[in-house]
Amino acid sequence: MKKQKCLISLILFCVIVAGCASPSMGEPSPIEEAVDESGDTSQAIQSASIETNIAIDGDPSDWEGYEVLQSDPEGDLQNGNFDIAAVRAFSNDQFLYVLIETHQPPTDYVQVDINASAGGRDYILSFQPQAFSIAFRGDVTSGQFEAIGRVVASESAAAEAVEYKMPLSAFEDASNLQLSVRVMGGTCCESPDWYAIDEIEQVSVPQLDEIEPAQDLTLPPPNSGxxxxxxxxxxxxxxxxxxxxxxxxxxxxxxxxxxxxxxxxxxxxxxxxxxxxxxxxxxxxxxxxxxxxxxxxxxxxxxxxxxxxxxxxxxxxxxxxxxxxxxxxxxxxxxxxxxxxxxxxxxxxxxxxxxxxxxxxxxxxxxxxxxxxxxxxxxxxxxxxxxxxxxxxxxxxxxxxxxxxxxxxxxxxxxxxxxxxxxxxxxxxxxxxxxxxxxxxxxxxxxxxxxxxxxxxxxxxxxxxxxxxxxxxxxxxxxxxxxxxxxxxxxxxxxxxxxxxxxxxxxxxxxxxxxxxxxxxxxxxxxxxxxxxxxxxxxxxxxxxxxxxxxxxxLTDYAIRQPEKLLINSDGSTLYTVNVAPQAPSISIVDTASGEVDTQFYLETDNPCFSQATSLALTPDDTTIYVSTGSCLLTFDTASSSFTNSIPVNISGGTIRDLIVHPDGKFVYIVDSEGVVSVVDRTSFDVISTVQAVEEGHNIEVSPDGT
The missing domain is CATH 2.130.10.10 (YVTN repeat-like/Quinoprotein amine dehydrogenase)
Incomplete structure (x- = not known):
């Protein structure tokens, strides 16, 4: 089983590297599968009185009082310089928290794999805390790796120790949660160059009577900085x-x-x-x-x-x-x-x-x-x-x-x-x-x-x-x-x-x-x-x-909206921007004559399409704006200045990066992170054709005559 898991780690590393090649590395990446942070689990706590107060910053000092689930002796590592000392973990009403303590500051490693079992299914969650990355998730219940995508709202950090946080709703069923840890090093992707440095065998994760602090979803995600x-x-x-x-x-x-x-x-x-x-x-x-x-x-x-x-x-x-x-x-x-x-x-x-x-x-x-x-x-x-x-x-x-x-x-x-x-x-x-x-x-x-x-x-x-x-x-x-x-x-x-x-x-x-x-x-x-x-x-x-x-x-005022793309209506009276920093998808509407700005947010957190926005496109008749999230389109009515619908789109498996509406208004063209262009019918919202256009997609435009 260890050989099989190492092979799966190899595959997942390749997925991570593909994501890290993006110029947006270091930013929350577009979501490959939307995760409902408020999703119910069989272990959900109906009432709790203590808020979890742990910052994901690589500093273990705020873990005092939390149980050590397993200790590991010094010097038992197989390669490299990442020598695990202990693992602490727990879940509150919404998130899984993991702390990996080491015998000396962790160095000389490539990624950390958490092998998790929950609700009768097996997962691998791989992340690169030295780069503050979010996690990539795969299902290995069948013994074969099946990529699911990036985990929305996950965080990681490495300094004195390694910390990781992810929403429980990333699991289909979060009951009976267990995990083991493996640290990978070397050069992907074949043995002996790609190897396990140290690991901790499976432990059961306690669910504590704690609640996740409330967040303002109109702002960027909170962070330790x-x-x-x-x-x-x-x-x-x-x-x-x-x-x-x-x-x-x-x-x-x-x-x-x-x-x-x-x-x-x-x-x-x-x-x-x-x-x-x-x-x-x-x-x-x-x-x-x-x-x-x-x-x-x-x-x-x-x-x-x-x-x-x-x-x-x-x-x-x-x-x-x-x-x-x-x-x-x-x-x-x-x-x-x-x-x-x-x-x-x-x-x-x-x-x-x-x-x-x-x-x-x-x-x-x-x-x-x-x-x-x-x-x-x-x-x-x-x-x-x-x-x-x-x-x-x-x-x-x-x-x-x-x-x-x-x-x-x-x-x-x-x-x-x-x-x-x-x-x-x-x-x-x-x-x-x-x-x-x-x-x-x-x-x-x-x-x-x-x-x-x-x-x-x-x-x-x-x-x-x-x-x-x-x-x-x-x-x-x-x-x-x-x-x-x-x-x-x-x-x-x-x-x-x-x-x-x-x-x-x-x-x-x-x-x-x-x-x-x-x-x-x-x-x-x-x-x-x-x-x-x-x-x-x-x-x-x-x-x-x-x-x-x-x-x-x-030394500057940081963006809380971070407009990523803008467009203007046909008579030039209104400018629209999509904002990628807030946790909730949003559009800012600018009156070009007065300069007044009105920002509207999509706040249906129980909808699987809820996640950070990536781009937007306007229909030729100026009536509808499509706002993309990782794998969905949200419709925005320009007359009422409100979001009206959410539509999951069955794209190739990448993350929606950009979109454009055909000049005749019949089709939406989408380019994803894998460089695949998908043609979506605006009536049925079915993907009617795809083409591998480039190695990695970022932007898309259509010629004025639509040819």
Whole structure:
């Protein structure tokens, strides 16, 4: 039976990978089968007095008091580094909750399979908690895997432990619920490359006298990140893609660049509040703005230099007034900059130039450019803390050593091919440097006295670096681009071991975000770390003692509607949008003359078509809008501005992604996640034909003449 279950896990992994290939990874995916969260079960509790209060965030602290169903000894794992210590699980009136505790933080695994038995049927539920994924469900009662689809309203997370939550209505009958756990690793999909790491045998799941807290279905699904949000007093925040960060010398202020909106945000470190903002757009000449990237601050905290990548310039900001004093052009797109410890000069480098640009900060003027022979694509620069030397790192050619008093190259350190981005930092004594290479997946420890690389740490996509005050830990932030890696981790410099992978929770899981941490900084008393998340549009706050996320500072107002597609009626008087963030399907109706907005929700939660919306289409006569959910069409009457019907559609097995009505009004064309186009008769709503159009479907349109 174990071999059979491993084969089924292999098949289910392939289904998951197909889903994860979507650009919407990280968002709640379109539903392959609608699950009625309020569905009745034979174990339903008619009355309960305690609300379940567990956040799915990978933190097991809120499981205190819940029974351990089975313990597992340390070291019995077959492969990998996911060593199960214990499993806790229970069900309340609506959901199954599962906690998988490990002997050390779980790493080096691909997916977790829960083999569940309920009501005389057997299921496999597979999920990837390291990616906060929802579950994929299959029925294995017959001994063969039969795909059912994604489980609506399921959640998972991994940090110190692994947590999972799913609605009981995902089971045909939730009575006599039992489960076992298997962790899979390796490379799908054949043995020995695809293997079980550790497992727990079947246990019975107790049903507790607890109820699920009520939710506002007109809002996005609740998540663990919302509890960590530091509410901001300033309104209309819109920092898009926060990147690098610096702090004032007294650790009272932090400054963050916002690349996509050409802004600098100032944050009070005593309150975690955004207290000021500065537009950089007017200070540059490029018509598309500045695209601010890296920044650095002077030793006395009076000046900030900002690299304007789009404009090929550098802006000098007066921190007292938070205003741009001057902006000067450079001969490249600046990648990195550094201010000398005496505050008199700044060095600037960029990949397109083979030179080092020198700027006089005392007189606020360009001084000279210095050739960097042997370096190809310089991308990072740093001064020794005593100002006796500066170092420039490049894509190829290693490190050049600069004498700041003469601005001349006086030495060289050989390094392997580094690639195109990563921080260079120097320790307090000036004896050791650390260079990150995003492209080559390593961090180099450089002996600056002997002028050689001392050690090379293999780290996936490191870019931001931060050295602890005692220099025992080296923190790194990563550029994941949908890779399943920790946003932040650290290296024990005594042992060289990579430790403490730190996972983050964002308050807006319906907005796709990837691991992309370009800046790290200690704040306040040094017990916290700020890590701006480019795609999270906010700052993750890390407790340096517990090595966990402790807060989240939003730098934008998150969407609670998230309009995905819009259309306009034939006379241009009304605009309609479908909103994919709320748990309930909804349409926003915009009067184009007045700009007034009215939003209507479909709130029939007992209907199997109830789930998050995916798209919409308008009939040629402007009378009806079709709103798609995972496997259904909802009809919306434009005259009464109300939902009127729900129609399950027998599509190929994928998830409805988009739809369009034929110009003659007789047919609806649907494209699903599997790339299949289905033609639906508007009278009977039968699927009359299908065609495999593309590998993966996203959008569909029909030519104006319908041909």
């Amino acid at each position: 919302q509890a960590l949000v530091v509410e901001q007093m300033q309104v209309n925040l819109h920092c898009d893609e926060p990147g690098d960060i610096v702090t004032s010398p007294d650790y009272t202020m932090a400054y963050v660049t916002c690349r996509n909106v050409d802004m600098l945000y100032a944050i009070d470190l005593t309150t975690d509040q955004v207290v000021n903002t500065l537009s950089l757009r007017d200070a540059v000449e490029h018509p598309f703005g500045s695209a601010p990237g890296q920044l650095t601050i002077s030793p006395d905290g009076s000046i900030i230099l900002i690299a304007n990548e789009m404009d090929q310039s550098v802006s000098l900001v007066d921190t007292d007034m938070l205003s741009v004093s001057t902006t000067f052009p450079v001969d490249m797109s600046p990648a990195n900059l550094a201010i000398a410890p005496n505050g008199e000069i700044a060095y600037i480098v960029g990949r397109e130039s083979g030179n080092l640009t020198v700027f006089d900060l005392l007189n606020k003027q360009f001084l000279k450019t210095i050739p960097l022979p042997g370096l190809i694509g310089p991308y990072s620069v740093a001064f020794a803390p005593d100002g006796s030397a500066a170092y420039v790192a490049a894509i190829d050619g290693g490190l050049s050593i600069i004498e700041p008093s003469t601005h001349q190259v006086v030495g060289h350190i050989d390094l392997p091919h580094a690639g195109w981005r990563g921080d260079l930092i120097i320790n307090a004594s000036g004896t050791t440097g650390y260079l990150a290479s995003v492209e080559s997946d390593w961090i180099a420890e450089i002996d600056l006295i002997e002028r050689k690389m001392a050690r090379k740490f293999e780290v996936q996509k490191p870019q931001a670096l931060l050295l602890s005050e005692d220099e025992l830990l080296l923190y790194f932030g990563t550029f994941g681009s949908f890779l399943e890696i920790s946003p932040v981790g650290s290296i024990n410099l005594a042992s060289g071991e990579i430790i403490n992978p730190i996972m983050f929770s964002t308050p807006a899981p319906h907005v796709s975000w990837t691991v992309d941490i370009q800046g790290l900084a200690f704040v306040g008393d040094g017990l916290r770390i700020y890590a701006p998340g480019i795609d999270a549009d906010g700052i993750f706050v890390i407790d340096a003692v517990t090595q966990k996320q402790s807060a989240f500072i939003p």
